[in-house]
Amino acid sequence: MAPSLDVDELVTRAREGQPRAVARLLSLVEDAHPRLRDVVAALTPHTGHARVIGLTGPPGVGKSTSTSMLLGALRQEGKRVGVLAIDPSSPFSGGALLGDRIRMTEHATDEGVFIRSMATRGHLGGLAWATPQSVRVLDAAGFDVILIETVGVGQSEVDVVKLADTTMVLLAPGMGDGIQAAKAGVLEIADVFVVNKADRDGADVTIRDLKNMISLSRREIRGPSWRQPIVRTVASEGVGADALLLALREHAEWLSAHGELARRRQARARAEVEAIALRRLRTELAGLQGGEALETLVKRVVDRDIDPYAAADELVAGLS
């Protein structure tokens, strides 16, 4: 039996900046704790302050190094920063098998920084469910900026990073297919492009290609147009941090000036409410008749006795 959960005290301690309380709250989200809804209800009045920045790009472009550079720059401005690392290859998430996790240790003892790995596959309810609620935890805990780092290839990862106020897409020279994949998939979600490793051969070609693609692409309608800037960085040496901060600040101003911030936060809340409702319905479907309803219907589908739509109909009918 776990010790009883004092929700109000936990939220108070998280808001006082105690890392263990923040970690506990995030675990409650990820484990879908039975009292999570009480937790979220207690957190909600304290939210709405944090700026949410998504950071994505294909493997190997230097996402973790760039996150680290951005973390450092934001800390110099006195901002408290939370990081949700969803990229399974990120050293933040413990997924890296090489040595670059060491680079993160400089932030490990900084009380203004909180880093959380969400890389485990098979979160109960999935990333769409856990991420907005994790953002809510960090927001209520008083972090000024929340960075969501995710690998920019998969659909669910793109969906997650779209929850941000501002989305940064990282590229690097000489990635070949990787760059092509990233460009095809994430061009339209980028608010700010970063070409990292900009001291390498091919950086100019990458930037030129990117400029061409931006001008050729049918731009998503986003109200008054925002011209996606391209920032050059060498994150491993801290080069480009100021230009990146400037681009992010300009985007923040644009968001506020054009009512776009409200629109994006509405979209984030919609995704959160839908995900909670669907997770609950999924649990109900799976549990009908102690789970027998689903398994019996599935067997009949495999045996071609009924088609999957008829099975889904019967299943949904069992809800009411």
Added chain:
Amino acid sequence: MAPSLDVDELVTRAREGQPRAVARLLSLVEDAHPRLRDVVAALTPHTGHARVIGLTGPPGVGKSTSTSMLLGALRQEGKRVGVLAIDPSSPFSGGALLGDRIRMTEHATDEGVFIRSMATRGHLGGLAWATPQSVRVLDAAGFDVILIETVGVGQSEVDVVKLADTTMVLLAPGMGDGIQAAKAGVLEIADVFVVNKADRDGADVTIRDLKNMISLSRREIRGPSWRQPIVRTVASEGVGADALLLALREHAEWLSAHGELARRRQARARAEVEAIALRRLRTELAGLQGGEALETLVKRVVDRDIDPYAAADELVAGLS
């Protein structure tokens, strides 16, 4: 007004091998046509024959070249092969911006091959919804083997490729972070490993690392253990095709001998039924009170008037 849809005739023509009928059926799935359920009901009695093979790996390992090689080898055995290309960077899916789409044209005029791109983001209901039903279309249309090609980084892509009877994971030497990401994410879903570009420097190191990781990893319990083989290929030159076919054949025999094929097909049907049911419920939630219910609740969440759980409760209550 679109011409009326003669479902039975369309299914008959698809089963006769008419590519346009197959393409039409796949479009009905992707567009969530109102009469899709009639289509699926008409297809279902004809399914259960095809072997489903998933092919995944990080960008740049040569997935499309490998798919092409495997296609050629299966065609030499007289098999009819359908390809569902989910990787947005794949030349199959039209996402490639370089020249290698040309490589695919050798299959373009082969009536025993059908290639379908599913790379568009934002399928109605998502990949989890569209993929199993697309498999059903190709299965009913009489294809012996269905290859699902997807980039092996995102969570939803991994979920999709898990629907296969056999999952091939491709790696290549010298990919650095990409390989690490792939290994961390897809090690446990691989039935067969392929190290492509095996003539390159570093292939031996990659294979040695892979062997170490296989022996170190806590193996997922899959009934009687299957020892994941590692096949070396140079797909661009057709090297390793025979070894790959052999490994796939051995896995097929193992699946049948250990009751695992039935278990996987049960899992695939479960995913399909759940996805159809949840998609229907999602549509119902979004449409409550002409969409007003959701939007009103979301506004209240943004205003911190209610928390997202309370909003989800109210939303779900509206269903009954």
